[in-house]
Amino acid sequence: MPRDITYREAVREAMTQAMREDDSVFLMGEDVGVYGGAFGVSRGMIEEFGEERVVDTPLSEAGFVGLCIGTSLMGMRPIAEIQFSDFITHCMDQLVNQAAKLRYMFGGEAEVPLVLRTPGGAGTGAAAQHSQSLEDWFIHVPGLKVVMPSTPYDAKGLLLASLDDPNPVIFYEHKLLYNKKGDVPEEQYRIPVGEARISREGEDVTVVAAGLVHHHALEAADALSGEGVEAEVVDLRTLSPMDHETVRGSVEKTGKLVVVEEDVKTAGWGAEVISRIVESESFYALDRAPARVAGADTPIPYNKNLEAFIRPSPEKVIEAVRKLLDVKVGVYS
């Protein structure tokens, strides 16, 4: 019997189940208590767990994330919520210089099992300071893991896995995914951090995506199917560590690669996906230059049309694939 619940509910269910099982797990963030979090993710949790475990903080991102890091050194399992991922700048030092580094600089003699959940991404008309996709910053910091589930099923399984992980994990949710429904088993299950998934099989082109835009990739693939092009879609699910093996396997099959990412193009994670292919033996399997569909190199504008203009969309993915298939480059064509 499929049980359709929303992405929001899936995240909440993972937190709730983990907290029932382990008294050392707690949620801390701004307005996560009676308000239920800015996006309602923790609604109802304070009634079950009380204010000692669903903790409303003052506006102190550095302070409470630092506090969570301290509790993790002491063997607790904190979940910090940053209300909008843009505000992560306020706890950057805590993440980059503390959480990511303590284990290494202490010579492996400490663990920091912190989970930091935060909604990222654009599409809400909230303009430049409430819409960014800054996940690349953290991919660039060894010691942190970065997870970005695109479905309710993955959100639950990856959050439970992140909570088991002895390392700091930045867990990116997407505001436009919160209402998305999907089949999610009630019992606990884990999706390993660092494993991509082939969400649609195809022979003609590999489309690698993550998060919200993974759905753009799937939509595009369905449309392209009507034109006789069968795209294989890879949902990375975790951005760090990145599952290059799954991407390689797919590219070696299709010979063509398109990356779809919501972050800005320059130095975005798509560049890393492509570089890893290009510097490996899989390079020789390519019969076209890889392509990227990414956010434009601009802040996110307020006007809806402007916002849509600079963001990836299913149409832009379709266009990119068509273009890739049109162009005759390389010796294999």
Place this chain on the structure above:
Amino acid sequence: MNHKELLEKMLLIRAFDEKVNELYAEGKVHGTAHFYVGQEAVAVGVISALREGDVITSTHRGHGHAIAFGLDIDRMAAELLGKASGYCHGKGGSMHIADVKAGMLGANGIVGGSMGIACGAGWAFRRRGEEKVAVCFFGDGAVQEGIFNEALNLAAIWDLPVVFVCENNQYAMSKSVKTAFDTDTLSGRASGYGMPGVTVDGMSLLEVHEVASEAAELARRGGGPTLIEAITYRYLGHSKSDANLYRTREEIQQWRKRDPIAHFASELEKRGELQKDEWRELEHAARERIEEAFEKASEQPEPEPESALEDVYA
């Protein structure tokens, strides 16, 4: 409280940092290090007020806190020489010495960087109903950072068992407290958070010990945090290289006259707890101990180069 042992701790800290200073000058230690010479009474005074199970967080100027907390001199020396047998297996060096399992939650190279962490330790104690205390050491420079405000406020609203110990050694590198603040004391800030604040003579071990004991007891009983400002002075440069351009020789001399070790030793002599000039013997013994530690450390093997790739993730 064994006063003679406290004196020995201070002597050990001083001998350690004087030795490290010397090794830097000779090019035998690399990177950077910040010396605690002059501030010994603060670390020893505060930590002697703690009990088994309490924890501390430290700073870039952390050797004194580590020694006072009881870390092993041999493993500290080995870490400074980058050896595999050091506390961090050669990956941390001077600014990251830690023994998390023992409750020394780490020196920290970011000014103010461990203030949130100390609150976290306090949170864990409070949640578990343990009557333990986290001491957060930091300098006047950290009071200038934003996280100072956040950490003190969080500790205050949640009554966390944290003792904030600001070592006001008059300078943040070259920045004098006289130009960094427009207030007479830093402890005065405490009232803005609704916690007790006290300024104490950081050159007097007994006075530091007393205020720290009170603050620790308050925290243990669920009474929340205290901000202690210990007025002290660092004798040596900010770090290994410092031409003292921002202060005068006279000023340094004036402070040296109030030396915390000499001060405490003569106090003990007066009380008859120490023979006249016995402390010179103790000083000699401390220096020997440090010599031995660095000698042993220098014979330790280097870490394998490949170990640089380990411990990024657990």
